[in-house]
Amino acid sequence: MATELAPGVHWVGAIDWNLREYHGYTLPGTTYNAYLVRGEKTALIDGAYHGFEGEVLGRIGSVCDPETIDYIVVNHIEMDHSGTLPALVKKLPDTPIYCTERARAGLARHYDITGWKIRVVKSGDTLDLGGKTLTFLEAPMLHWPDSMFTYLAEDAILFPNDAFGQHVASAARFDDELGHGAAMAHAQKFFANLIIPLAPKVLKKLDEVGGLGIDIRMIAPSHGIIWRSHAGDILKAYVDWSRGVAKDKVTIVYDTMHGSTTMMAKAIAEGVMAEGADVRVCLLRDGRYEGTHRSDIVTEILDSKAVLVGSPTLQDEVLPTVAGFLSYLRGLRPGRLTAKKIGCAFGSHGGMGGAVAQAEAALKAAGIEVIDGGFHVNYRPDADEIARAYELGRTVAREIRAR
Numbered sequence: 001m002a003t004e005l006a007p008g009v010h011w012v013g014a015i016d017w018n019l020r021e022y023h024g025y026t027l028p029g030t031t032y033n034a035y036l037v038r039g040e041k042t043a044l045i046d047g048a049y050h051g052f053e054g055e056v057l058g059r060i061g062s063v064c065d066p067e068t069i070d071y072i073v074v075n076h077i078e079m080d081h082s083g084t085l086p087a088l089v090k091k092l093p094d095t096p097i098y099c100t101e102r103a104r105a106g107l108a109r110h111y112d113i114t115g116w117k118i119r120v121v122k123s124g125d126t127l128d129l130g131g132k133t134l135t136f137l138e139a140p141m142l143h144w145p146d147s148m149f150t151y152l153a154e155d156a157i158l159f160p161n162d163a164f165g166q167h168v169a170s171a172a173r174f175d176d177e178l179g180h181g182a183a184m185a186h187a188q189k190f191f192a193n194l195i196i197p198l199a200p201k202v203l204k205k206l207d208e209v210g211g212l213g214i215d216i217r218m219i220a221p222s223h224g225i226i227w228r229s230h231a232g233d234i235l236k237a238y239v240d241w242s243r244g245v246a247k248d249k250v251t252i253v254y255d256t257m258h259g260s261t262t263m264m265a266k267a268i269a270e271g272v273m274a275e276g277a278d279v280r281v282c283l284l285r286d287g288r289y290e291g292t293h294r295s296d297i298v299t300e301i302l303d304s305k306a307v308l309v310g311s312p313t314l315q316d317e318v319l320p321t322v323a324g325f326l327s328y329l330r331g332l333r334p335g336r337l338t339a340k341k342i343g344c345a346f347g348s349h350g351g352m353g354g355a356v357a358q359a360e361a362a363l364k365a366a367g368i369e370v371i372d373g374g375f376h377v378n379y380r381p382d383a384d385e386i387a388r389a390y391e392l393g394r395t396v397a398r399e400i401r402a403r
């Protein structure tokens with residue numbers, strides 16, 4: 001069944017209940033949201049992954065005959081949204097497809113688009129459906145070069161594709177059905193894992209949208225729930241997250257072979273708590289255990305003003321789990337958030353060491369302001385070194401308080 005957003009506007013997407021891993025991100029399933037907008041003419045906005053053609057066509061069929069679709073809008077070419085397009089074009093070979101120039105080029109790299117009736121649009125172009133008007137707004141690099149938003153003026157609904165999305169599979173279609181807290185938590189994880197490197201572009205685009213003076217009553221993204229009751233909250237959250245607004249909280253991420261680095265992590269955490277700041281201690285273990293996956297840890301980091309990374313040295317290197325995490329963090333470039341995070345590295349070694357210096361270099365490459373020269377101990381930390389670790393925790397907590 002389709003779900004009505006407003007008279008003549010329906011969700012006709014697919015629910016992927018079983019997806020648990022997606023480009024390095026753990027998730028409890030997701031949805032691929034497609035929308036049908038019906039004035040005198042009918043437009044389909046976006047689609048789903050290949051394999052969900054039957055589900056999408058079935059939902060469209062509960063509203064109207066799919067053969068009566070007059071226009072297809074492709075806000076973003078990534079295959080989780082365009083995978084159903086070849087089957088749809090086969091069914092509707094003469095139906096024009098509205099997308100950006102970069103989307104046209106990108107579609108040609110994914111599919112054989114011979115004969116597809118592609119109409120390239122630019123920001124400000126409109127499509128009059130008769131009683132419903134779609135306006136297109138290019139959004140390059142939010143999150144791919146081809147991305148665009150579509151705005152439905154009569155119902156004040158923004159279809160921003162991946163922006164404001166969340167990975168969640170649920171019977172709920174709207175934020176007020178899932179619950180405000182859960183919706184925001186899923187959106188925060190999505191932002192932490194996909195949007196952080198785009199933060200400056202998010203702020204610019206939101207300024208641009210604000211400058212248009214348009215009313216946005218509902219935000220209908222391409223994944224997860226539709227922001228019906230809390231559209232203003234998710235817009236504000238995107239501004240806050242992009243600006244790097246975070247709690248007085250320290251995230252300590254580490255792994256260990258024999259427990260020495262754990263002793264250091266725990267002593268640092270005690271020092272943070274002694275100063276009254278919040279702390280999360282995250283043991284990196286291949287993501288097999290609740291909260292230990294890198295995608296959960298970067299969500300904690302988005303919310304933290306400081307990040308500390310610990311690793312013993314293994315064959316002159318950081319542990320592989322820590323290396324993978326640091327690579328992921330570097331790619332997300334938290335340094336692009338307006339307010340910079342602070343951090344440092346720590347760990348135990350038996351010989352020449354090296355892990356702490358490598359972790360520190362990776363933190364700097366991620367745009368984190370390193371506040372300590374790296375804290376390393378030989379084998380087991382003794383009482384003095386545990387006291388130093390505790391003091392390091394207090395120093396970090398005081399530093400974030402001062403910011």
Ligand SMILES: Cc1cc2nc3c(=O)[nH]c(=O)nc-3n(C[C@H](O)[C@H](O)[C@H](O)COP(=O)(O)O)c2cc1C
Pocket residue numbers: 255256257258259260261262311312313314315316317348349350351352353354378379380
């Ligand atoms: C297989 C293996 C390789 C190691 N390679 C190094 C090394 O290259 N350089 C070094 O300084 N220590 C090396 N060590 C020593 C550890 O870093 C040291 O035992 C450290 O205290 C372990 O910290 P942990 O208890 O947090 O795991 C190695 C240890 C093992 C087991």
